Amino acid sequence: xxxxxxxxxxxxxxxxxxxxxxxxxxxxxxxxxxxxxxxxxxxxxxxxxxxxxxxxxxxxxxxxxxxxxxxxxxxxxxxxxxxxxxxxxxxxxxxxxxxxxxxxxxxxxxxxxxxxxxxxxxxxxxxxxxxxxxxxxxx
Amino acid sequence: xxxxxxxxxxxxxxxxxxxxxxxxxxxxxxxxxxxxxxxxxxxxxxxxxxxxxxxxxxxxxxxxxxxxxxxxxxxxxxxxxxxxxxxxxxxxxxxxxxxxxxxxxxxxxxxxxxxxxxxxxxxxxxxxxxxxxxxxxxxxxxxxxxxxxxxxxxxxxxxxxxxxxxxxxxxxxxxxxxxxxxxxxxxxxxxxxxxxxxxxxxxxxxxxxxxxxxxxxxxxxxxxxxxxxxxxxxxxxxxxxxxxxxxxxxxx
Numbered sequence: 001x002x003x004x005x006x007x008x009x010x011x012x013x014x015x016x017x018x019x020x021x022x023x024x025x026x027x028x029x030x031x032x033x034x035x036x037x038x039x040x041x042x043x044x045x046x047x048x049x050x051x052x053x054x055x056x057x058x059x060x061x062x063x064x065x066x067x068x069x070x071x072x073x074x075x076x077x078x079x080x081x082x083x084x085x086x087x088x089x090x091x092x093x094x095x096x097x098x099x100x101x102x103x104x105x106x107x108x109x110x111x112x113x114x115x116x117x118x119x120x121x122x123x124x125x126x127x128x129x130x131x132x133x134x135x136x137x138x139x
Numbered sequence: 140x141x142x143x144x145x146x147x148x149x150x151x152x153x154x155x156x157x158x159x160x161x162x163x164x165x166x167x168x169x170x171x172x173x174x175x176x177x178x179x180x181x182x183x184x185x186x187x188x189x190x191x192x193x194x195x196x197x198x199x200x201x202x203x204x205x206x207x208x209x210x211x212x213x214x215x216x217x218x219x220x221x222x223x224x225x226x227x228x229x230x231x232x233x234x235x236x237x238x239x240x241x242x243x244x245x246x247x248x249x250x251x252x253x254x255x256x257x258x259x260x261x262x263x264x265x266x267x268x269x270x271x272x273x274x275x276x277x278x279x280x281x282x283x284x285x286x287x288x289x290x291x292x293x294x295x296x297x298x299x300x301x302x303x304x305x306x307x308x309x310x311x312x313x314x315x316x317x318x319x320x321x322x323x324x325x326x327x328x329x330x331x332x333x334x335x336x337x338x339x340x341x342x343x344x345x346x347x348x349x350x351x352x353x354x355x356x357x358x359x360x361x362x363x364x365x366x367x368x369x370x371x372x373x374x375x376x377x378x379x380x381x382x383x384x385x386x387x388x389x390x391x
Contacts, residue, residue, distance in 0.1 A: 013228045024373060030291050033373030036224050036346075037366045040231035044239070047232060056232070067229035071361065072181045073159045074226040075354050077218030078347055079188030079318065081204040085196030086304070087311040093279070094305055097264040098312025101257040101283040102320065105342040108256065109328040112249050112338045117241045119332025122359055 005063025008055045012042040144210065151213025159217065162187055182322045182355035189315060227350060227369075230362040239366060242337040246367045249341030254375045257283045257344070258383055261309055273388040275302045280387070281379040282306025283313060285345045287372050292379030314348040321352025330356060333363040340364030344371030 013036075020035020027033060043064075046052040054060065087094065113119070147154050166187060167180035192204030201207030206215025216222070261283025265276045278298040282289030282305065289306030292298075298306075321330070321339075329335050340349050340363065349368040353361045 009225070009229055009232075013225055016228065017224070020373070024376075027373075027377055029373060029376040030295075033377075034370040036227050037369035039224075039228045040234070040362060040366055040369075041239075043228060043231045044234050044236050048236060061232075064229055064232045067226055068232055071226040071230055072184070072354050072358065073156075073163060074217060074222050075351050076159050076162060076181070076184045076188045077155055077214045078223050079185045079218070079351060080191045080195075081206045081215050081218045082189060082192045082315065082347070083196065083202045083307075083311055084189050084193035084204065084315065086202065086308045087315055088193065089308070091305075091308075093264060093268045094282075094308035094312050096267075097261040097279060097283040097309040099316055100264065101260040101309075102313050102316040102343070104256055104260055105253055106320070106324055106328055108252065108342055109330065109335065109339050112245060112252065112342065113329060113335040115245050115248070117334060119242075119334030121331040122333075122357065 002059055002063040002066075004055045005060035005065075006067070007063075008046060008052065008060070009043065009064050009067060012046060013039045015039065016042055148210055151211075152216050153213070154211070155213035155217040158211070158214065179322055179355050181358075182319075185318055185351050185355055189318070223347070223350065227346075227361070227365045230358070230365065234362045238333045238363070239337070242334040242363075245334075246337040246341050249338045250344070250367055250371050250374050253342035253344050253371060254284055254288075254378060256342075257313070258375075258379070261306075262387060270302075271391065273384065273391050274298050276391065277379065277384045277387045278302050278306045279309060280383065281375065282309035284310070284375040284379065285372050286310025286314060288375035288379050291376045292384070295380035296384055310345070313343075314345040314351075317343050317345055317348030318351035318355070321348075322355040325356045330360070333360065336360035336363035337367050341367035341371060344368050344375070346372065 016039020017032060017035040019038050020032040023033040024030070047056040056064065163180065163184050166184035170178055170180040170183050195205040195208055199207040203215055205211045258280040262276045262280030265279035270276050270279065274296050275298060277296060278289060278293035279302060281292035286307045287310070289310050290303050293303045293306055325331065330339055336353065343349050346368050349364045350361065353364045
């Protein structure tokens, strides 16, 4: 059943966000600390466990894959809801602060990445794959 | 006409699905016809979205882009925090735990380096523009971390509303830049594997920027970047009003 997959995804999200809120409270921070990341870990663990197999295979998996394929459209809607006027009207100070921070961090990506284990490049995306539901991490 | 507008307004989320679907279709067509696929369709779609947000902001004077137009408020729901986070979590489906573990340590380091570097850049720019008090310098520096860390920090240490607005603006500039520029620089910074994506997420940190930038680069990298980015704002909110503020106060 498709709803089983959706429910598992929702359950992981809620638990993760809840733990993130608790973590924020614990640290005395007015923000959710890593809620989404914890939810993602839960989903990864669940899809690897025997117990949850019926929830992540066959029909049920379609319920998760649907949302993962809806991700880019959601991001497009998110972009359309940004306060772009504020970014443009913030003037030179905002522009410089934001842009320089971005450029410097871009430059640091290869530096830090070299410190860790070398990653293997993913195989190139073929254009046909764009029409299929995204399969993150699949080889 | 009245009836049609009524249906559109009453079914906001459905309207949003239709509009985003059309936008994505148009973007992929533009990508194929104008750029021969060199600029990815989703990158064009995100830029079109940002353009629409600018136009709507000018039109309404609001802060939520097209979501401030009542007929299009459904786009606010579709692109809001709830579905965005839900979508990000769903991309973790199929991720290998071993891939995440490989970059665990350097991923964590990248979060702290990212917060610190962005903060210092923001603070230096603030000083360059003539700010001399620790509260304003810290708040603008925190804004360069993300547009959430900025106001959270500023509110905690009592910054003026003018400085708060500047810090939000700096954060939004960063988010927008990461969204737009990531697919262009990905090749030069080696952003083509899960490990680098985790470092990238930790360094950039802005959730919406990382989510949009990686989606336009290679959707398979999204879960890895999002995993580290999701801790970034929390770390920023933790360090901003405490350690970083004390450090700035000691220096000026």
